[in-house]
Amino acid sequence: MNTILQDTQKHEAQKLDAQKAAAHVGLLSDTIIVNGGRPLRGRIDVRGAKNLVTKAMVASLLGDTKSVLRDVPDISDVHVVSRLLEIHGVEITGSPESGILVFDPANVAIAQSAEIDALSGSSRIPILFCGPLLHRLGHAFIPDLGGCRIGDRPIDFHLDALRAFGAVVDKLPSGINITAPNGLTGANIELPYPSVGATEQVLLTGVRAKGITELKNAAIEPEIMDLIAVLQKMGAIISIEPNRVILIEGVDSLKGYDHRALFDRNEAASWASAALATKGDIFCVGAKQQEMMTFLNVFRKIGGAFDIEEDGIRFYHPGGDLKPVVIETDVHPGFMTDWQQPLIVALTQAVGTSIVHETVYEDRFGFTEALVEMGADIEVHKNGLEGGYRRVPRRALEQAAVITGPTKLHGADIEVPDLRGGFSHLIAALTAQGQSRVSNVGLISRGYGDFAGKLQKLGADFSFAA
Numbered sequence: 150m151n152t153i154l155q156d157t158q159k160h161e162a163q164k165l166d167a168q169k170a171a172a173h174v175g176l177l178s179d180t181i182i183v184n185g186g187r188p189l190r191g192r193i194d195v196r197g198a199k200n201l202v203t204k205a206m207v208a209s210l211l212g213d214t215k216s217v218l219r220d221v222p223d224i225s226d227v228h229v230v231s232r233l234l235e236i237h238g239v240e241i242t243g244s245p246e247s248g249i250l251v252f253d254p255a256n257v258a259i260a261q262s263a264e265i266d267a268l269s270g271s272s273r274i275p276i277l278f279c280g281p282l283l284h285r286l287g288h289a290f291i292p293d294l295g296g297c298r299i300g301d302r303p304i305d306f307h308l309d310a311l312r313a314f315g316a317v318v319d320k321l322p323s324g325i326n327i328t329a330p331n332g333l334t335g336a337n338i339e340l341p342y343p344s345v346g347a348t349e350q351v352l353l354t355g356v357r358a359k360g361i362t363e364l365k366n367a368a369i370e371p372e373i374m375d376l377i378a379v380l381q382k383m384g385a386i387i388s389i390e391p392n393r394v395i396l397i398e399g400v401d402s403l404k405g406y407d408h409r410a411l412f413d414r415n416e417a418a419s420w421a422s423a424a425l426a427t428k429g430d431i432f433c434v435g436a437k438q439q440e441m442m443t444f445l446n447v448f449r450k451i452g453g454a455f456d457i458e459e460d461g462i463r464f465y466h467p468g469g470d471l472k473p474v475v476i477e478t479d480v481h482p483g484f485m486t487d488w489q490q491p492l493i494v495a496l497t498q499a500v501g502t503s504i505v506h507e508t509v510y511e512d513r514f515g516f517t518e519a520l521v522e523m524g525a526d527i528e529v530h531k532n533g534l535e536g537g538y539r540r541v542p543r544r545a546l547e548q549a550a551v552i553t554g555p556t557k558l559h560g561a562d563i564e565v566p567d568l569r570g571g572f573s574h575l576i577a578a579l580t581a582q583g584q585s586r587v588s589n590v591g592l593i594s595r596g597y598g599d600f601a602g603k604l605q606k607l608g609a610d611f612s613f614a615a
C-alpha cells in the first residue's frame with residue numbers, strides 16, 4: 150500500500166478512535182483550545198492504573214462470587230471493558246465516576262457476535278478474556294483489538310501461550326475464535342520477550358488450568374504484581390521465582406475479590422512532566438515512591454524536584470536550568486515506554502541535547518512532528534542510533550529521538566495521535582506561548598480520568614471548542 154494512503158487511513162482511524170473514546174466518558178467536544186504559557190499548579194487525585202484496573206475487571210470472570218474493585222478511574226478503556234463484561238452476562242453495579250465497580254459473574258454466557266463487533270478496535274483488553282471465557286464457557290470470540298497505534302502490535306505470544314494450554318485457535322476475518330475441546334492444562338512457556346499482556350494472558354489462564362504452569366521470561370511490571378495480588382485474593386497460588394520465572398499452581402475454583410487498585414504511575418509521571426515543562430508545581434495525591442523509582446531518578450537528573458509525602462508526591466520545577474539526559478525505554482524495572490512521550494516536552498526546555506532510545510515499540514515518535522511544528526528541535530532516527538551507552542542489548546524495533554533545547558514553543562493546530570502522545574501535545578500547548586487548537590483529545594481519555602477537570606484545578610487556561 151502506498152504511504153500516503155496508509156497515512157490517511159491511520160489518520161481517519163485515529164479520529165474515529167478519538168470520537169468513540171470521547172463519547173464513552175462524555176467529553177463536551179473532541180477539540181480543545183488552549184492558551185499556553187501558564188505554570189500548572191495545584192493538587193490532583195491519581196486513581197487506579199489503567200494497566201491494572203482493566204485486567205482486574207477481566208479477572209472477575211474467574212470468580213464464583215462477586216468482586217469489588219476500588220479506585221477505578223473514569224477512562225474510556227474502563228467503559229469498553231465494562232461493556233464487554235456485560236455482554237458476556239456479568240452484572241455490574243457502581244460506576245467509574247464513583248470509583249467503585251462491583252462485578253457479579255453468576256450468569257456468564259456466550260455473547261452475541263453483533264454486540265462484540267460493536268466493540269471492535271476499541272481496546273487491547275479483549276484478548277485477555279480468552280483464558281477466563283475458555284474456563285467458564287469452553288469458547289471465546291475475540292474481536293479486532295484496539296489500543297494505541299504505535300506500530301504493529303502482534304499477539305503471537307498470546308496465541309502461542311493459549312495453544313500451549315491446549316486451546317484451539319481459529320483466525321477469522323472478523324476476529325479470533327478459540328475453543329478448548331479438552332479443557333486447559335498447565336504448560337511450560339517461555340516468552341520471546343517479557344510482554345506485559347502475554348504474561349497476564351498466562352496468569353489469567355494458568356490459575357484455573359489443570360496442574361502447574363511455569364512461565365519463563367515473564368514481565369514483572371508493578372501492575373502485573375497487583376494483578377497477582379488480585380488473583381491471590383481469589384484463591385490462586387502463584388509464586389514469583391528469581392530471573393523472571395512465575396509458577397502457577399492451578400486450582401479448581403476461585404472466588405471474587407475486594408481490591409483497591411494500584412495507583413496509575415503512568416498518569417503520575419505524565420503530570421510530573423507537565424509540572425516540569427510548564428515550570429509548575431503539581432501534587433499527585435495517591436502517587437507512591439516504590440513504583441516510580443526509575444522515573445524519579447530521571448526526573449531528578451533533569452533538574453526536577455519532588456517531595457515524597459504520606460498521601461502522594463509533589464513534583465515541581467525548582468528554578469534554574471533543566472539538564473539534558475540520555476534515556477532508553479525498557480521493561481520494568483527500566484524506564485517505562487509510556488513515560489517518554491510526556492517527558493520529551495520537558496526535554497525541549499532543557500539546555501543541551503537529550504537522546505531517547507525507544508526499544509519497546511516500533512513507531513512511538515510520530516507525536517514529535519507536532520512538537521517540531523510548535524518550535525521544538527527534535528530529530529527522529531527511525532532505525533535507531535548506533536553507539537553510546539545502553540543498558541539493554543539493542544532490540545530490532547529500536548528508534549531514537551534527539552532533542553536539543555531549550556526552544557521556545559508557540560501555539561499551533563495539532564492533532565492527537567495516541568494516548569501518551571496526546572498528553573504530550575496537551576503539555577506542549579500549555580507550555581507554548583499563544584493559542585493552540587488540540588483535536589482528537591478523546592484519545593487522552595483512554596488513560597487520563599477527568600483530565601479536563603484536573604487541568605481546571607491546576608489553573609490551565611482552556612476551553613472545549615463548540
Ligand SMILES: CC(=O)N[C@H]1[C@@H](OP(=O)(O)OP(=O)(O)OC[C@H]2O[C@@H](n3ccc(=O)[nH]c3=O)[C@H](O)[C@@H]2O)O[C@H](CO)[C@@H](O)[C@@H]1O
Binds near residue numbers: 273306308346486546
Ligand atoms: C493495557 C496495557 O497494559 N498496556 C501496556 C502494555 O501493553 P502490551 O501488553 O500490549 O505490551 P507488551 O508488553 O505486550 O508489548 C511489548 C512489545 O512486545 C511485542 N509483542 C507483544 C505481544 C505479542 O504477542 N507479540 C509481540 O511481539 C509488542 O509488539 C511490543 O513491541 O505494556 C506496554 C509495555 O509496558 C505498555 O506500553 C502499555 O501501556
Ligand SMILES: C=C(OP(=O)(O)O)C(=O)O
Binds near residue numbers: 273298487569596
Ligand atoms: C500504549 C498504551 O496503552 P494500550 O496498551 O492500552 O494501547 C499506553 O497506555 O500508553
